[in-house]
Amino acid sequence: MRRVVVSLLIVVLAIAPVAVLFASGASEEPGVQRHAFVFKNTGNPYGEKQMEGFQEGIEEQGGEAILRAPDQPTAEAQIQIIEQLIAQQVASISITGNDYDALEPVLTRAMDSGISVLSADSAVNPNSRLTHINQADSEMIGRTLIQAAYDMADGAGDIAILSATSQASNQNLWIEWMQTELDENPDKYADLNLVRIAYGDDLRDKSVSETEALLQSFPDLEVIIAPTTVGIAAAGRVITDRGLIGDVYVTGLGLPSEMAEYIENGACPYMFLWNPIDVGYLTAYAAVAAVNGDITGAAGETFSAGRLGDFEIVEASDGGTEVLLGAPFRFDPSNIDEWKDVY
Amino acid sequence: MNIKKRLVFTESLRELGLLLFIIVLSVAVQFRNPAFLTLNNINSLLTNTAILAILAIGMMLVLVTRGIDLSIGSIMAFTGMVTAITVARVPGISPALAILEGTAIGVVLGMITGVLVARFDVLPVIATLGMMNVVRGLTYVVSGGRWISSYQMSTEFKAIATGRTLGVNNLIVIAVVTYLVFTYFINHTRTGRRIYAVGSNPAAAEVSGIPKRRLIFLVYAIMGGLSGLAGVLWVAKFASAQGNTAIGYELQVIAACILGGVSITGGVGKLSGLLLGTIMLGILANALPLINVSPFWQMGIQGVVVLAAVLTNVMVRRNTERTALRRRAI
Numbered sequence: 001m002r003r004v005v006v007s008l009l010i011v012v013l014a015i016a017p018v019a020v021l022f023a024s025g026a027s028e029e030p031g032v033q034r035h036a037f038v039f040k041n042t043g044n045p046y047g048e049k050q051m052e053g054f055q056e057g058i059e060e061q062g063g064e065a066i067l068r069a070p071d072q073p074t075a076e077a078q079i080q081i082i083e084q085l086i087a088q089q090v091a092s093i094s095i096t097g098n099d100y101d102a103l104e105p106v107l108t109r110a111m112d113s114g115i116s117v118l119s120a121d122s123a124v125n126p127n128s129r130l131t132h133i134n135q136a137d138s139e140m141i142g143r144t145l146i147q148a149a150y151d152m153a154d155g156a157g158d159i160a161i162l163s164a165t166s167q168a169s170n171q172n173l174w175i176e177w178m179q180t181e182l183d184e185n186p187d188k189y190a191d192l193n194l195v196r197i198a199y200g201d202d203l204r205d206k207s208v209s210e211t212e213a214l215l216q217s218f219p220d221l222e223v224i225i226a227p228t229t230v231g232i233a234a235a236g237r238v239i240t241d242r243g244l245i246g247d248v249y250v251t252g253l254g255l256p257s258e259m260a261e262y263i264e265n266g267a268c269p270y271m272f273l274w275n276p277i278d279v280g281y282l283t284a285y286a287a288v289a290a291v292n293g294d295i296t297g298a299a300g301e302t303f304s305a306g307r308l309g310d311f312e313i314v315e316a317s318d319g320g321t322e323v324l325l326g327a328p329f330r331f332d333p334s335n336i337d338e339w340k341d342v343y
Numbered sequence: 344m345n346i347k348k349r350l351v352f353t354e355s356l357r358e359l360g361l362l363l364f365i366i367v368l369s370v371a372v373q374f375r376n377p378a379f380l381t382l383n384n385i386n387s388l389l390t391n392t393a394i395l396a397i398l399a400i401g402m403m404l405v406l407v408t409r410g411i412d413l414s415i416g417s418i419m420a421f422t423g424m425v426t427a428i429t430v431a432r433v434p435g436i437s438p439a440l441a442i443l444e445g446t447a448i449g450v451v452l453g454m455i456t457g458v459l460v461a462r463f464d465v466l467p468v469i470a471t472l473g474m475m476n477v478v479r480g481l482t483y484v485v486s487g488g489r490w491i492s493s494y495q496m497s498t499e500f501k502a503i504a505t506g507r508t509l510g511v512n513n514l515i516v517i518a519v520v521t522y523l524v525f526t527y528f529i530n531h532t533r534t535g536r537r538i539y540a541v542g543s544n545p546a547a548a549e550v551s552g553i554p555k556r557r558l559i560f561l562v563y564a565i566m567g568g569l570s571g572l573a574g575v576l577w578v579a580k581f582a583s584a585q586g587n588t589a590i591g592y593e594l595q596v597i598a599a600c601i602l603g604g605v606s607i608t609g610g611v612g613k614l615s616g617l618l619l620g621t622i623m624l625g626i627l628a629n630a631l632p633l634i635n636v637s638p639f640w641q642m643g644i645q646g647v648v649v650l651a652a653v654l655t656n657v658m659v660r661r662n663t664e665r666t667a668l669r670r671r672a673i
Contacts, residue, residue, distance in 0.1 A: 043483040043586035045490050166638045199638040204581040204588070205391065206628075212387050213632035216378035237493070237582055241505050258583060261493035340494055 033091040035287050036066040037280070038081055040096050040122065041073040046229070046255060046276050047096070049343040050121065053277035054094065057284025060306055065284070066090060075099035079106045085115075092116040092287040094133070097124040100169065104128040116290035118297075120283040121276075122170065126320025130290055130297030131313055133283045135274040136328045138170075138317075141227070142177020144272060144328060145252060149192070149223040152249040152269055156191035157222030160214045162235055162252075164202040164228040174227045195221070200231045207234035215248065226252035229259075232271060236262030256331050260340035263333055270332035274325055276343060282308055282325055297321055357604055357659050361619045361652070368626060375634040384629070386512065392625030393514035394573045394580070398592075399599045399621050400525050400614070401566035406600055407542040408562050409609030410467035413593050414456060414474035415570040420588040421482045422448045422574035427491035427584035434497045438579075441500055445575035446568050452478060453567015457560035475593075483586045493582035504580035514576060521569070526614055538562060543610030598645070599624050602652045606660075623648070 037054040039047040051067040058065040066085070070077030075098045083106060085093055093110055097103055097119055107117050107128035120133040149159045161178065163171045175197060182189050195218050200207030207230055214221060215238070224239075226232035232254035239248050240262060250268045262268045285305035286295070295301045295313065299321045304310045308325075316322035331339060372379045398415060405412045422445040430441055452474070459470040493501070508516045529535040540548040541555050549555050578584045603620025605612035627648065631641045 043486070043488040045488060048488045196635065198632065201638075204577075204583065208581065209391060209628050210632050212384070212391075213629070216381070216384050217376060217633060217635075219378075233493070233583060234581065255490075255492075257492040257494070258490065261582070264494070340492075 033063040033288070033291060034066055034088070035063050035092045035284065035291070036068060036085045036090045036094070037120075037283070038078055038085075038093065038095040039067075039069040040098050041077075042069045042071055044069075045257070045343060049276040050096070050280040050283075053275075053280025053282075054284045055280075056277070057281040057306060058288070061284070061288050063091075063288060073098050075102035078103060082106045082110060086110050086113055089113070090115060091291045092118065094118045094120050094283045094287050095124060096121045098122075099124075101125050116287060118283060118287055118290065121279055123316075123318065123320075123322070126316070126318060129320065131286065131295070132316060132320060132322040133279060133286055134316070134322045134324050135276075135279050136326060137324055138173045139177050139180075141253070141272070141328055142174045143181040145174070145225050145227065146178045146181040146189070148251045148270065148272075149225050150189065152251060153192060153222035158193050158195045158218050158220050159223045159225060160195050160218065160221060161197045162207065162210055162214070162224055162226040162228075162231045163197060163199050164231060166199045168202075168228075171227050178225070200226075200228075200234060202228055202230045204230060204234055207231045208238055211235045211238040215242070215244070221248055224248065224250045224252075226250060226254070228252070229254040232268070233258040233262070236267045239267040240265060253328070255343060256336055256339035257341070257343060259331065260336050263331060263336045270330055272328035272330055274328050278308060279325055281306065282311065282323065286311075286323060357655065358613075358616050358619060360655065361602070361604075361616070361623065365619065365623055365626065368630070372626075372630040372634055379630060379633055384633075388625055388629040389515050390512045390580075391629065392621055393512075393518040394576050395595060395599055395624065396518045396618065396621045397521050397569055397576075398573050398596045399603070399617050400521060401562075401569035402593075402596045402600050403603070403605045403612045403614075403617050404529075404538060404562040405467070405566050406597075406605050406607060407538055407609060407612050408559050409542055409545070410460060410559065410562070411471065411597070411607070412456065412563065412566050413468065413471040414452070414478055415566065415573075415596060416589040416592040417475045417478035417482065418449055418452050418567060418570040419574035419577055419592065420584075420586065420590070421452070421478045421485070422446075422571040423578035423588055424482050424486050424491065424584045424586070426575045427496065427578050428485065430497060430500045431491050431495040436497075436500075438499050438503045442503065442572065442575050446571040449571015449574065450564055450568040453564040453570070454560070456567065457563035460563060461556040461560040479586075479590075482588075486584070486586055488586065490586075491578075491584040496579075496582060501579055501582050504576055514580065517572075517576065521572075522614065522618070529614065534558070534561070539610060595624065598649050601656075602649055604652075604656060606656070620652070623652075 035058050037051055039051060047069060055065040068081045070081060078098050093115055103124050104127055107124060111117050117129050118131055118133060119129045121135060123132045153159060161175060163175060182194060198210040198214055200210045211234055224235045226235050232250055232252040235250040239245060239250060245266045251271050253273050254271050259268055259271055282305050289295045289303040295303050299313050299315045302310055302312045311323050313321050313323055378384055402412060425448055426441050426445040429444060430436055456470055456474050459465045460467050504514055506513045537553050538558050540553055541558050545555060577589060599621045602623050603617035627645055
């Protein structure tokens with residue numbers, strides 16, 4: 001019995017690489033540009049949508065899209081994928097970086113071998129990219145969220161922020177802009193108190209505990225701002241469970257599917273997010289423009305991106321350049337129904 | 344006082360120490376934030392700890408047989424995801440059936456681990472490490488990378504975790520019932536006692552005719568079933584199923600067992616101690632945000648508490664054994 005199982009195992013192990021070869025035996029049509037998109041990790045609906053948009057944009061222009069993502073959101077795993085892509089001599093690589101600096105050696109090597117490298121959504125450092133495709137202006141996100149909280153609290157009361165991890169660079173940048181908005185308009189926000197910034201680490205259980213602690217510690221809390229999808233959904237859940245709809249509101253950035261229930265039941269009057277499909281789509285057009293030599297990544301250059309219109313490359317705050325998709329999109333009871341099934 | 348009585352005595356001394364520590368901690372937290380010992384907060388503390396408590400029972404049995412199970416976080420994610428997909432497709436499904444579905448899938452996965460460990464003598468840490476990755480991968484495959492969100496779940500399904508029975512949250516009720524069932528199983532059934540025999544002296548157990556392999560298979564199947572149950576409860580509680588649900592949660596569960604006095608080397612572990620260990624972790628998770636401890640410190644504090652518990656454990660045990668040996672010499 002044991003021998004049978006062992007030999008079966010050996011057969012399976014022997015066949016596995018062959019099967020993988022067959023599975024990945026991509027059709028190599030000559031003359032078709034191949035553009036790669038590397039996301040942070042697999043199994044992330046947000047990333048799936050970004051890759052979907054990228055594929056749509058590339059195929060509209062007659063190219064072939066290669067979509068890759070590692071199992072774990074680490075820079076090491078992305079480096080391996082990029083090395084494979086260099087070996088395949090793709091025309092361009094667009095990457096959602098798992099690390100700002102760690103990808104520099106491999107990405108510069110890619111550029112040296114003639115591949116156009118862009119980052120999308122989560123940036124890599126300016127040396128490692130031609131330009132960065134940014135979802136929305138970080139400043140606009142931060143300021144918009146404070147204005148939303150002001151609106152929901154009727155101008156007065158305690159507000160708190162529920163973030164992802166304390167090191168998350170996107171979230172920290174948005175929170176900085178939220179604080180700037182508060183500091184720059186002391187008269188407008190005189191009665192609005194930011195009482196605490198809590199960190200739910202993008203874990204469901206921890207985000208729930210942190211939300212409960214906020215509610216316990218600040219009985220007069222009016223609004224929770226959560227610029228992360230796990231956090232905002234956890235806060236929506238706690239407010240709903242405890243029957244606090246109408247007393248405490250939550251707003252921030254979240255996936256429409258995750259937030260549909262809480263937007264419909266009033267726990268979250270409205271929230272924001274950009275469209276990840278459009279981020280991918282815009283990246284696709286920027287990638288093709290870079291490969292064709294229409295753009296080099298310098299500020300001031302323009303290119304057109306299919307259904308999204310024309311875009312201009314601008315200076316980014318990190319010293320490189322970037323392309324901004326636009327203002328964050330607002331989801332409220334009037335439009336959530338059509339978006340909840342999309343992403 | 345004979346040796347056995349002394350062992351029981353020191354063991355209760357340890358539990359008494361943990362209880363004392365919990366009380367001191369609670370009083371200290373209460374001083375910092377008076378919202379801690381309110382009915383509302385205690386209710387959410389217990390609700391948030393219920394899933395951990397259910398899993399800790401299974402893990403204790405596995406640890407008692409000198410094993411370990413690292414796959415439970417993945418099994419929770421998988422059963423939670425499959426159940427959530429079912430609920431999304433068949434909104435009319437009764438909550439009881441959904442719980443049954445998740446538990447049954449968990450049992451099957453646990454049985455696979457059980458076969459690997461009991462039949463093929465694969466080291467538990469390796470077998471469950473493999474299962475951890477396989478099942479996590481399967482979760483991504485069945486979900487296609489998508490999440491199942493709150494609006495796709497029926498109100499009845501979510502009520503598993505938010506509803507109340509006799510004024511007490513359902514999760515707490517389910518945890519209490521599970522504890523009662525296992526108290527009986529461990530203390531009053533032959534199979535339950537034999538699990539301890541296998542753990543404290545496998546060779547002697549086998550010689551005396553105890554079906555060692557069958558019992559080891561059984562504990563992994565139980566662990567799988569409890570993980571499946573916990574997976575459904577998790578998804579109902581947070582109203583969302585995602586591929587990376589409960590990633591790394593097995594370490595929390597193992598920590599609860601160690602805090603509760605369960606020995607990694609097998610044969611030792613009591614439900615009363617386990618309950619205290621679980622509540623201790625629950626209090627830490629609830630209280631640290633309440634007293635506004637910096638997020639950088641939160642994990643560190645948890646680690647220090649677990650290490651302190653292990654150290655006390657070792658010292659208490661060494662002391663007992665030394666006394667026992669001294670008595671034998673005379």
